[in-house]
């Protein structure tokens with residue numbers, strides 16, 4: 136099969152690798168759509184030595200496709216089923232796995248990290264990771280469920296936006312944009328803050344009531360206050376220390392901040408969190424049980440998240456997809472198969 140292969144230090148190429156085979160309890164999925172996500176860029180920039188130590192060079196973790204073969208013992212799926220793939224593979228037996236928190240399993244491994252990712256024609260997947268898609272959801276929707284939309288849905292479950300709230304969304308990558316669309320669908324007034332033109336336009340398309348362009352705004356907290364006085368809820372997706380400052384400075388007393396972004400940057404400003412009794416909560420992708428709720432939500436609310444996709448590449452040009460996504464001058468970028 137064809138696959139995107141990382142060479143290390145921001146280089147990659149398309150290569151041929153052996154087709155994987157479904158073993159006991161596994162299914163073979165032919166990819167139809169694989170999203171590019173911000174965390175793929177971390178692996179993209181690892182050195183060749185680091186990639187060797189990790190043991191996998193095929194990136195990406197937003198897979199959707201069609202089951203083409205099943206291994207022995209598989210009972211819930213058959214060839215032809217359309218599926219999204221839950222992107223943490225785990226032991227399936229420990230306490231966390233048995234309560235549906237596979238992402239917390241001590242043995243959990245992420246797609247496109249230690250195990251083969253979805254930037255390839257085929258993937259072998261444990262039966263419990265393949266989530267059936269209804270006909271009304273596209274393969275792009277299926278890909279977004281695996282990370283971008285899933286991450287925002289889990290955060291919205293924590294923030295619980297309603298018509299009483301103003302939701303401030305900081306950072307308008309695909310995860311932030313999903314937050315805008317979901318916040319609106321749940322009834323909140325949404326103020327969106329970002330800096331890239333294509334993404335600011337997408338925030339408007341997904342219903343943001345006010346869109347603030349950082350590049351054109353001298354005083355961002357002032358612009359936020361003018362837009363909504365003080366947001367009761369803040370969704371932080373950027374990991375920029377400045378965005379954290381804006382979040383705590385503008386958040387309403389008794390408000391709530393949920394963050395999904397952070398790779399070891401300096402901490403959150405404690406003063407306003409204490410003084411305004413802000414609840415600060417982290418959120419990490421989504422638990423597998425929540426995928427069922429997310430699929431139902433996307434079907435019922437019909438958010439048309441496919442509109443987020445600005446660029447589509449075939450697997451033969453998947454290396455260009457990573458390079459483009461890194462510029463951030465785009466919406467969602469996907470690899471697509473016919």
Ligand SMILES: [Zn+2]
Pocket residue numbers: 172173174175196282283
């Ligand atoms: Zn991701």
Ligand SMILES: [Zn+2]
Pocket residue numbers: 225226227228229230231232233240241242
């Ligand atoms: Zn486990």
